[in-house]
Amino acid sequence: MIIVNNVRQSVENRWRDLVDNGKRFTGISPNVDPNTPPDWFNANKFRKSQQLGRKYYGSLGFGQFLGLMVMLYHTEAYATLTSTGQSSNVQKLFRRYLSTLVHVKHWFDFDPFDVNSQAYQSLKYVRGLHRQVASMLTTKWERMEGRDDLPISQYGMTHAQFAFTGFVALYPKQCGLHGLSDDDFDCLLYFWRVIGYCLGCDDRFNLCNGTADEVVGLCQLMFTREWYPLMSADLPVCEGGVEMAKGICLAMNQLAxxxxxxxxxxxxxxxxxxxxxxxxxxxxxxxxxx
Structure with missing residues (x-):
């Protein structure tokens, strides 16, 4: 019981830090060196996480797809995604989310710290895109780092991590992940800790930093306090986001x-x-x- 209470308090503290401070820090942290693995990086554990990712690719994708849809219920996430003009019709949505699938496949297949690998090049491209959009919107919305809530902030990057792994963390069996050992489950979360780092997540705000219990607890808080109210509202808070989620389904229906x-x-x-x-x-x- 003491351990459970300690985890609960740790998760609550991380949640408050993320909400109170994460919005004012840029999404690509200066504390991240994408060319160098962090001190906590375990190459063997990451390779195992990649192997599990390839083995359970379909089930992971099922949870990720819901996460990517639900992310659009949030007004700021929707505004950020629409700012690029790459989501204005079904054809563009198809290209955008097919591209996302290809990027994730590279991350599961190759070494993210090998500058010649497809994973490294993919992550570099995504970081560059995030940096470009963040700069454009920061100027357009007249925001200042450290003072204002930023587009593509550390808070927003944690939201993105939740989109990719939150529902898998909370509902592994409902996503089709049966028979996972505790170590396998921990490895799947570890994968997104590493990829989050490579995309610019500071360890302080990285959703998947910590024990499996802490990560699941933070995902639960995030869903309960942010996504559940938006999803259960009688009228959509971000109607455009819901319509885009429907458009993504229509677009990807061509694949499945x-x-x-x-x-x-x-x-x-x-x-x-x-x-x-x-x-x-x-x-x-x-x-x-x-």
């Missing part, structure tokens, strides 16, 4: 016919205890997916 906004929410609403929302499936193809 089971991808449908209604099907996904029909599955996840009961799991997430969103009891005030019901979904009526309209077509045989949607019904048979469930």
């Amino acid at each position: 016919r089971f991808i449908s906004y209604d099907v996904i929410m029909k599955y996840w609403y009961p799991i997430l205890s969103i009891d005030n929302k019901t979904v009526e499936l309209q077509t045989y193809s949607e019904i048979f997916c469930i």
